[in-house]
Amino acid sequence: MAQKRPARLRGFRAHLTLWLGGLSLAVMLAVGYYLGKMATVDLTLAQGEALYGRAQAAALQLSNSLKERELEIGLLSQAPHVARGHWGDPDIQASLDRRRITRPEYAWVAVTDARGTVRQATQDVLLGEDMSSRTWFQAGRHGVFVGDVHEAPELAQLLPYEVADGEVMRFIDVAAPIRRNGTLVGVAVALVHWDWVWQTTQRAFAVDGASPAAELWLVDRDGSVLYPSHSAGLQVLPGWPRTVRHQVARWDDGRRYLTSVAAVPPTHGTELGWRVLVRQPVEYALADTWALRNQLIFMGLLGALLITWVAYRTASRMAVPLERLTAVARQIEAGNHAPVFPPPANVLEIDRLSQSLRSMTQTLLAHEHELEQKIRQRTEALEQANAELERRATTDPLTGVHNRRRLQDKLDELMRIRQRTGREFALLIADVDHFKAINDGFGHDAGDRVLQAFARVLQAQTRATDFVARYGGEEFVVVLPETPDLATAAQVAEKIRQAVAASTFPMVQTVTLSMGVTVSGALDESPDTILKRADRALYRAKAAGRNRVEAVPSTDAAPS
Numbered sequence: 001m002a003q004k005r006p007a008r009l010r011g012f013r014a015h016l017t018l019w020l021g022g023l024s025l026a027v028m029l030a031v032g033y034y035l036g037k038m039a040t041v042d043l044t045l046a047q048g049e050a051l052y053g054r055a056q057a058a059a060l061q062l063s064n065s066l067k068e069r070e071l072e073i074g075l076l077s078q079a080p081h082v083a084r085g086h087w088g089d090p091d092i093q094a095s096l097d098r099r100r101i102t103r104p105e106y107a108w109v110a111v112t113d114a115r116g117t118v119r120q121a122t123q124d125v126l127l128g129e130d131m132s133s134r135t136w137f138q139a140g141r142h143g144v145f146v147g148d149v150h151e152a153p154e155l156a157q158l159l160p161y162e163v164a165d166g167e168v169m170r171f172i173d174v175a176a177p178i179r180r181n182g183t184l185v186g187v188a189v190a191l192v193h194w195d196w197v198w199q200t201t202q203r204a205f206a207v208d209g210a211s212p213a214a215e216l217w218l219v220d221r222d223g224s225v226l227y228p229s230h231s232a233g234l235q236v237l238p239g240w241p242r243t244v245r246h247q248v249a250r251w252d253d254g255r256r257y258l259t260s261v262a263a264v265p266p267t268h269g270t271e272l273g274w275r276v277l278v279r280q281p282v283e284y285a286l287a288d289t290w291a292l293r294n295q296l297i298f299m300g301l302l303g304a305l306l307i308t309w310v311a312y313r314t315a316s317r318m319a320v321p322l323e324r325l326t327a328v329a330r331q332i333e334a335g336n337h338a339p340v341f342p343p344p345a346n347v348l349e350i351d352r353l354s355q356s357l358r359s360m361t362q363t364l365l366a367h368e369h370e371l372e373q374k375i376r377q378r379t380e381a382l383e384q385a386n387a388e389l390e391r392r393a394t395t396d397p398l399t400g401v402h403n404r405r406r407l408q409d410k411l412d413e414l415m416r417i418r419q420r421t422g423r424e425f426a427l428l429i430a431d432v433d434h435f436k437a438i439n440d441g442f443g444h445d446a447g448d449r450v451l452q453a454f455a456r457v458l459q460a461q462t463r464a465t466d467f468v469a470r471y472g473g474e475e476f477v478v479v480l481p482e483t484p485d486l487a488t489a490a491q492v493a494e495k496i497r498q499a500v501a502a503s504t505f506p507m508v509q510t511v512t513l514s515m516g517v518t519v520s521g522a523l524d525e526s527p528d529t530i531l532k533r534a535d536r537a538l539y540r541a542k543a544a545g546r547n548r549v550e551a552v553p554s555t556d557a558a559p560s
């Protein structure tokens with residue numbers, strides 16, 4: 001089954017940094033977002049109120065401007081020389097002209113009689129014309145009147161006045177009744193250049209440039225644009241609630257504007273129902289708000305970065321001693337029994353870990369040392385046991401000399417050496433004479449003791465490099481590896497024979513032996529042929545009367 005791959009391991013440092021960094025980023029962004037939202041709402045409200053204030057100021061300015069005109073025409077209508085109703089009076093003409101000249105907003109100032117015929121007029125425009133059907137006349141007979149803005153093409157041709165390119169000359173009618181002793185004798189009227197009134201209003205609006213890119217519009221009671229004239233007639237405030245002072249609205253051009261609407265206060269005589277509308281693109285209106293929001297986001301990110309950095313530093317402070325401890329643990333793992341532990345980290349848990357690792361190492365090392373001791377002791381015991389086993393496996397238990405199995409191995413080894421080096425060796429078979437009689441006469445134990453003493457004599461008479469083994473019963477084999485010469489071998493055998501004959505044995509006192517001697521030769525294929533040859537020589541010695549040595553050369557072929 002395929003093993004699941006382990007997840008990629010991250011260091012303590014990376015873990016702590018990632019977690020704290022991520023957490024602080026999330027918290028900072030959440031707090032920043034919340035604060036930003038609050039600030040945005042408050043600032044947007046404040047901007048809206050400011051814009052509304054400006055719209056209101058403009059509306060007031062407009063209203064005041066109209067009221068001034070209203071007052072002026074009202075005063076004109078009440079002037080004694082006008083109220084007398086003597087329409088030929090040159091003072092009336094002078095009054096009219098004075099107003100037009102001193103106040104450029106007046107396009108035309110006139111007085112009519114009670115029937116609506118123009119009796120005096122600046123520049124004699126429309127003099128003698130019947131104005132009884134005009135709204136201003138109808139309304140002006142009953143009281144002071146300010147009319148809506150209107151165009152007057154026939155008058156525009158007669159009146160010299162500069163208007164901006166693309167603009168149409170438009171006017172506001174201001175009229176007031178002329179009464180003498182309470183009886184209507186006529187109507188005083190002035191056509192005020194709307195353009196002038198509106199520009200005055202606009203100048204007041206833009207006087208300090210506090211609202212960049214803001215536009216001032218005038219809207220009538222139905223929501224149709226009165227000014228600027230390029231948008232005249234446009235419906236701009238469908239569904240604008242009366243109670244709402246300002247709001248961010250998307251306009252027909254697709255842009256979003258902070259928009260504010262203020263009602264133009266009524267004049268003394270007329271409730272025009274106009275409203276001043278101010279709109280400012282949100283990128284200008286809310287620039288401060290957005291800047292604050294960006295600052296908050298920036299501060300949040302900066303804060304998160306700072307916390308991440310602190311987290312990284314803190315994690316490093318803790319990770320470094322941990323990494324050092326890990327290195328120490330690796331040294332111990334690699335067999336270093338005396339690792340150098342790092343200095344205290346001044347962090348309780350890490351120092352405790354270091355202390356634990358140190359004492360654990362000492363305990364482990366003590367155990368390891370103890371284990372090594374035990375292993376060494378056991379190994380020694382095992383080696384001794386093995387040696388003892390080996391000794392027992394290769395030693396004759398009665399006499400202590402090599403046994404027949406060991407003899408076989410020795411002969412095999414010598415045969416291999418002979419094959420490789422050509423070095424020959426001698427082999428002697430010694431047999432106690434009449435041993436049966438000893439057993440029979442003195443008992444089996446006595447026979448054993450004789451055999452032990454016999455083996456000791458054999459060993460005493462041979463060199464350390466020679467090899468003595470019990471071949472079986474009372475037969476022993478002596479191998480002389482460094483004696484390739486038959487005569488020398490026979491001399492050694494003779495020496496042994498004499499030594500045995502001269503020795504005193506337990507119980508039986510004297511013992512003799514017979515020996516067969518031979519040396520290995522080129523024709524010998526196995527140890528067996530050599531043993532058989534020596535045995536033949538022994539047989540000869542026995543046959544020749546015992547207590548003697550018989551030697552057979554290597555070339556002596558076995559009888560077929």
Ligand SMILES: Nc1nc2c(ncn2[C@@H]2O[C@H](COP(=O)(O)OP(=O)(O)OP(=O)(O)O)[C@@H](O)[C@H]2O)c(=O)[nH]1
Nearest residue numbers: 432433434435436437439444445447448473474542
């Ligand atoms: N005590 C004792 N006797 C043994 C041991 N091994 C063999 N014998 C005896 O040795 C005797 C050997 O007798 P034989 O083979 O007849 O030879 P011998 O009596 O020595 O006669 P020759 O060799 O002809 O001189 C036998 O009686 C065996 O029982 C042994 O380990 N201990």
